[in-house]
Amino acid sequence: MGKRLTKEVRHQTLLSKLEENPLLTDEQLAKELGVSIQTIRLDRLALGLPEMKERAKNLASRALGGENxxxxxxxxxxxxxxxxxxxxxxxxxxxxxxxxxxxxxxxxxxxxxxxxxxxxxxxxxxxxxxxxxxxxxxxxxxxxxxxxxxxxxxxxxxxxxxxxxxxxxxxxxxxxxxxxxxxxxxxxxxxxxxxxxxxxxxxxxxxxx
Structure with a gap:
């Protein structure tokens, strides 16, 4: 079993992964970081990151009206x-x-x-x-x-x-x-x-x- 990431490193890894792909679900993130789904949800709350559904809506909004x-x-x-x-x-x-x-x-x-x-x-x-x-x-x-x-x-x-x-x-x-x-x-x-x-x-x- 691999060594668990520290909270600080995990937060930065989470931000990097969502920057690369904002449509990753909590389940996918939990699997990639080797933690529970609840931990990912708590990390998102601590970082002020919305759930995937809201991120998808934001992407669509920026794509349609980003120039404005x-x-x-x-x-x-x-x-x-x-x-x-x-x-x-x-x-x-x-x-x-x-x-x-x-x-x-x-x-x-x-x-x-x-x-x-x-x-x-x-x-x-x-x-x-x-x-x-x-x-x-x-x-x-x-x-x-x-x-x-x-x-x-x-x-x-x-x-x-x-x-x-x-x-x-x-x-x-x-x-x-x-x-x-x-x-x-x-x-x-x-x-x-x-x-x-x-x-x-x-x-x-x-x-x-």
Whole structure:
């Protein structure tokens, strides 16, 4: 009997397999990873991954209307899952070039960029901009870690979306934020009369990010 994967390795393997084939069932994943179906379901819940039926629906939606949502193509990191108006998931490898000089701590603006781009992508609009953001950096992220960001649309009022994004390294939370995303139509963009209200605020590690 082969050696069981650690939880961290199993989660990364699960993400990789679903990135390659989003239509794998829990039964197939359990067989490939050598664990129970219940373990796969718990892993999906921990990672914020929907069941296969929802992933299939999302694939069809992106195939039919992907060109209408260019923001989903501009996510910083790897887009794992995106359902406009509902939520999404992305991951990013923390590389040496992202760290503070002589330290292994990842600069805050990289975490913000991943989260902000995902928040824009999940807004149910062809074009969207960030109006404001309130962010925190509870724990440092380090070189070599895999950053998994999960976005949820909390509220929609007309053309305004309130999106929550939480980024984790396994169970360690390294970023949390709420973004006000403004949906824009072609006419508004062409006229250039839109106004972006507010600015980003936060109590993160790096005030200059």
């Amino acid at each position: 949502y260019p923001a989903s193509l501009e996510v910083v990191g790897e887009l794992i899952y995106c359902e406009p108006g509902v939520g999404g998931l992305s991951r990013m490898a923390a590389e040496p070039g992202m760290s503070l000089t002589r330290y292994n701590v990842i600069r805050g603006h990289y975490l913000f960029a991943q989260a902000n781009s995902l928040a824009v992508a999940v807004a149910d609009a062809p074009h969207a901009l960030t109006g404001s953001a309130k962010v925190e950096f509870p724990n440092p992220a380090k070189v070599g870690e895999i950053l998994t960001a999960r976005a949820r649309v909390l509220e929609r009022r007309g053309r305004r979306f309130m999106v929550e994004v939480v980024t984790r390294v396994e169970s360690k939370e390294v970023f949390q934020g709420r973004f006000l995303i403004l949906a824009l139509d072609e006419k508004t963009l062409a006229e250039g009369k839109f106004a972006v209200e507010g600015k980003a605020t936060g109590n993160g590690r790096e005030k200059d990010d």
